[in-house]
Amino acid sequence: MRPAVRAAVADDLPALVALDEVCFGSGAWGEVAWADEFERLSEDRVVLVADEDSVVAGYVVLLLPPVVEDVVEVLRIAVAPAERRTGVGGQLLTIALGRCAGRTVLLEVAAGNESAIGLYAGFGFEEISRRRGYYAGGEDAVIMRWREEQ
């Protein structure tokens, strides 16, 4: 059964902290940052989860305007390793982009992250610039943009 995508609720916090740790290791946000994220949830700051029989299989974090008018940022997206390549990431992104009508969506991704770049490219995201050596270890950050009319 396909997971349902829904807005995150406070009870999801432990699962999100744990999944983020699994997916990002030393780059995980950690409990304090996730708790802070939940404090700031609003119409402009959104966490969506892919809920599979009450288990969080993936999540996406969006920063919507008014930080920069008409620009949405995808801050984070991840799927549990066992659930990858089954369409969960695509499902999360479909719902997320569905909230971005008429807006530009930006995200940043490590140049070597083939799975994420493959996912984004499939939705029509295009590389618009690079931050050379941005990540620890010297990996470039790729800035990608999506516009609804594509």
Ligand SMILES: CC(C)(COP(=O)(O)OP(=O)(O)OC[C@H]1O[C@@H](n2cnc3c(N)ncnc32)[C@H](O)[C@@H]1OP(=O)(O)O)[C@@H](O)C(=O)NCCC(=O)NCCS
């Ligand atoms: C990136 C990520 C969210 C993709 O989630 P997913 O649920 O596996 O994605 P989907 O199954 O919906 O895949 C959709 C498409 O993305 C592309 N894709 C996904 N994984 C890929 C891989 N390992 N290699 C190449 N392309 C890939 C494919 O085009 C795929 O379509 P296909 O399976 O029909 O070929 C997941 O790999 C992940 O959590 N990675 C670790 C966290 C991360 O790096 N997040 C992004 C940076 S913030």
